[in-house]
Amino acid sequence: MTKQLILFRHGKSDWGTEGLPDHDRPLAKRGIKAAQHMGKLVATADQIPDLVRSSTALRARTTAELAMTAGSWPCPLELNPALYDTTPLATLDFLRMTPDSINRLILVGHEPTWSTLASLLMGGGQVQMPTGAMISLELGLDSWATIAPDRGCLHWLLIPRLFAN
Template structure:
């Protein structure tokens, strides 16, 4: 069994000065929500063993806020592939994870996360608000075996539920 955590970036700042969407930062509200989620995962014992984040600034800032607040120390890889990724591309990132890690977090974007959840659990509909996290347990022993329909949605956490 492998555990996949999908973390959507915090609320972004559309009014900030940035040249390209890739460089759009998160708002203070997004930073607070990310920190809340980081603490929540740490308190629940759900800290990931490995993390891959989109290279987009808002995803990296979200991860930094969550990791700082939760005291996470997992190795982090920055991936350009997760920015504007298809669900299949995101699944390829999952499949490339090292098998010694039993849990993996991806930090990224919509609509990729909703589509990836549907793909992994074999249907359904999930709307991913900013800074939400979904846990999907995959019925595999190797990340490379992750495939459509091999996952079970265990929980879905939205920051506004927690203050």
């Protein structure tokens, strides 16, 4: 079965918490609502992943947990510190280690890596992912070990503010 990668940028973070390291910044109220809404959208669209992998940053981890709960995703969540301060090429190396039993994978992380990675996988163009956005790429491959630039095709792009109540 062909592989599908969904990149999920964490929700809007709260910048009003003085003295916290970047890694420990929480979500703002808007980020909480967006994460929950996106989780429900994924479930409604029958796009529930086999696995969610998230950066260990509080705002990314919380985004993943809220989306999974709101959408009732029955998949595991793996937290990985390598996704916090990564690059597109390092993320490709990380993806190559994904078991082939996983067909639909969601990575929850950060900018500018996610937009750059999406552009790289699509072979060009310029993607901009606002907070809380998801982009789905059909990779046209049977094994994560073969993921490479120019192997992805845009399947969909969801931006929370387009679906706001």
